[in-house]
Amino acid sequence: MLRVALRPRFLGMLALMIVATLVCGLLATWQWDRAHQVITDQAAEPAQLGDLRGVLAVGDPVTNEIAGEIVTVTGSFVPGEQVIVPGRNIGGTPAVLVISSLLVDQGDGTRARLPVARGWLPAAEVTDADGRITPALVPAAPQGEIEISGQLEASEAASGGVDGGVAPEIATPMLVNEWGSPMYSGYVSLAEPSGTLRTLPEAESDFSRGLNWQNIGYSFQWVAFGGFFLFLWWRSVRATHLDEVADRREAMQKLLGEDDSLPTRSPAVVTTTAPPSDKDV
Structure with a gap:
C-alpha cells in the first residue's frame, strides 16, 4: 500500500488534505480562544460603558461584548x-x-x-x-x-x-x-x-449562557473535520491498493485457468515386432 501512497496523484491529494487539516486546526484554535476569552470577560468586573445611547442603538442586538x-x-x-x-x-x-x-x-x-x-x-x-x-x-x-x-x-x-x-x-x-x-x-x-x-x-441571557459551550463545540467540530480529511485520503489509498490486488489475483486465476484447459497428449504406444521363431520357418 506504501507504493500506492507514494504515487504523484496520491501525494498531491495528501498535500491538499494536509492544507485542509491545517485550516481546520486554525479554525478550531480560534473558536477555542474565543470561548476562553468569553469566560475571561465574564469573570472580570463589569466595565463602565457610559451612556446607553452611545453604546446601543434602538433595535440593535445586545451582543456578548457588551452584555x-x-x-x-x-x-x-x-x-x-x-x-x-x-x-x-x-x-x-x-x-x-x-x-x-x-x-x-x-x-x-x-x-x-x-x-x-x-x-x-x-x-x-x-x-x-x-x-x-x-x-x-x-x-x-x-x-x-x-x-x-x-x-x-x-x-x-x-x-x-x-x-x-x-x-x-x-x-x-x-x-x-x-x-x-x-x-x-x-x-x-x-x-x-x-x-x-x-x-x-x-x-x-440565553445568548451569554450558551456561547461558551457553542464555541467549544465548534472547536471540536473543526478538529473532527481535519481528521476526516486525512481519513478520506487513507481510505482512497487503501481502496486503490485493494482494487489492484484483486485485479492481480483475478488475472492470475484467469491465467492458471487457461493453462488447465490446454489438451493433454497421451503417451505414445511403441509396438515392437518380435523376430520370427523357428516354428514359423
Missing part, C-alpha cells in the same frame, strides 16, 4: 407600563421580578422605551389571600426624570404573552406588543433598586 456591562441612562418611567415576572428562584426564595418601561430621549428628538428590571420581591409579598400573584401589590416606579445605572442584558426568549400585568420572561418582543415601539432590544438591571425592591443577581 453584563454597566451603562447609565436618563429618562422617565411611564405610569402603568409595568409587568412582573414570577417563577424565579433567588437564593432559595421564590421571587418575582419587577420590570418597568423607561422613556429615553433620542438624538433625533424621538423617544424610545427601555425595559428596566427594577429589582425583585419575594413571591409571598405579592400574593393575595387567594394565592394569586397580584401586580397591584408591587410598588410603582418613581415619577419624574431620573438617571439610572445598571447592567445591560440581552432579551430573554419569548414563550408567551403578558396576561394581566404578568409576563413569563423579560422578553422585549413580548413587551413591545404590550407597551409599544420603538424599544431597545435589551434591558437594564438596576444596580440600586428603590423602595422595598431587592437587588437582582447578575442576569444571564
